[in-house]
Amino acid sequence: MAAGASIFGRLAELADFSAATVIVDVAGGNGELLSRILAASPHLHGVPLERPHVIHAARKLLSQAGVMDRCELITGDFTEGIPGGGDVYPLSRVLHDWDDERCAAILRQCAEAMPEHAELLIVERLPPEDDSPALALAWDVHMLCNVGGRERTAAHYGSC
Template sequence: MDIQGNMIRSTIQGFSTSYLLYTACELGIFDALYQERRHVSLLAEELAIDEDILFRFMRPLVALKYVNEEKNYFNLLPLGERLAGQAKDSLKDFLLFTGRQAMPYWSKLCEAIKMNKIPYQLVEKQPYFQAQIQQNEKFEVFHNMMSKTSEQLQLDTYFAAKKDWHCIKTIIDIGGGSGEIIVKFLEYYRNAQGVVIDLQHVQQKAEEKLALYGFDSRCTFQAGDFFHAVPRSGDLYILSRILHDWEDEAAITILRNIAESMSENSALTIIEKILPEVIEGNASHLYMTDLNIWTMCGGKERTQSQFEALFHQSDLKIKALYPLKEDDYLIEIVKKDFEYQEGII
């Protein structure tokens, strides 16, 4: 058996598995089978798909253990349940975002590298985040994916180490989207009021989500642009998964604006992935994530030393580093001018 050849062929055809899952999601297969067994003929009728094509389409889903089949009846297995929109820990929005936005840009990877361009630029006419403002369909896909990802973020490690819940009065979430992250902080910092800062087109969704969570009395939305100014008077600032969207010069601009608004008692919490300082075989998914963020919008994932270089140029420094789940870290930052007692943990 050609083990190496089979491994290479499997990797080469990985794109087809991605398209298989994405298409199943777009067709509504996972949603239709969620907690309900279906005969192939009924499923085909409900989804308006040719029965023979549907059965052939379902076979690899069965082989890959996303779906179970018995006597032409199909039901979801645990992997398939994660791709149904009804699931609490659903990855449906991430899959739709990947299929609708990331995959077309990756198809231009070779051409873009040769031309020294971002793959996104060979597909779209507008900068990535400008398209989110002007094209509602793109905004919906991006927003749903980011909201679900933020909902699933676990900050237990950070909160378990903190003892200052009564000291924080004002929390400002910069680029906070519809508020999924700041809600987690407000639940811990029970005496605090919150402000979500983001572009105007996010306001309606943010206010709806804050009301849904029951935090509309403690948190407001304020339209703003972190490239121009950041509100003062924050005890705690949040910057969650923002810096990786931007190259270094833009990231430094964001950080400097925040630093100028921080007082000697303010802290900035940054949530990002951190790459290993040297290439590690078990970090291949992080390197692919780094390429993906560049392909999408020209951003980058960074090592700790690369983050430290950004902070140094922004008059900031690391106070503590908290590992979270799923390769995320919370980096606690203070202004460089002020001394602190804690070390990096």
């Protein structure tokens, strides 16, 4: 996933975080997306949630990016609980790991944790709705073979 960080492009600069204070990055991996968001918006604080054996990678990268003093790292399991009190909840390249039923369970946990005003920021590769070639299709097969997940179209996300 670290090698595929180019998916983030200029997201940190283009998304509007001006009304936010706390970003809860659900299953934030090595912290790449969160470090970009915090670097681009110095008023923000970050709360990455990750598994215990992965959080050290986030600590290292966030420290290298010089934003660790604005972070509170949380170890946990998103099927059991997600930190509350955030304003934006990125869910980056998480749903594509799971089948629809598990995705619904993860999204339910997000909904339980998120304050009324908070926003969910789903970051995924979108396969085209037609037959045109796209990198997302290779990822679709990759996710299916390795973790039983899938890439979903914009229409699929919109219908949920």
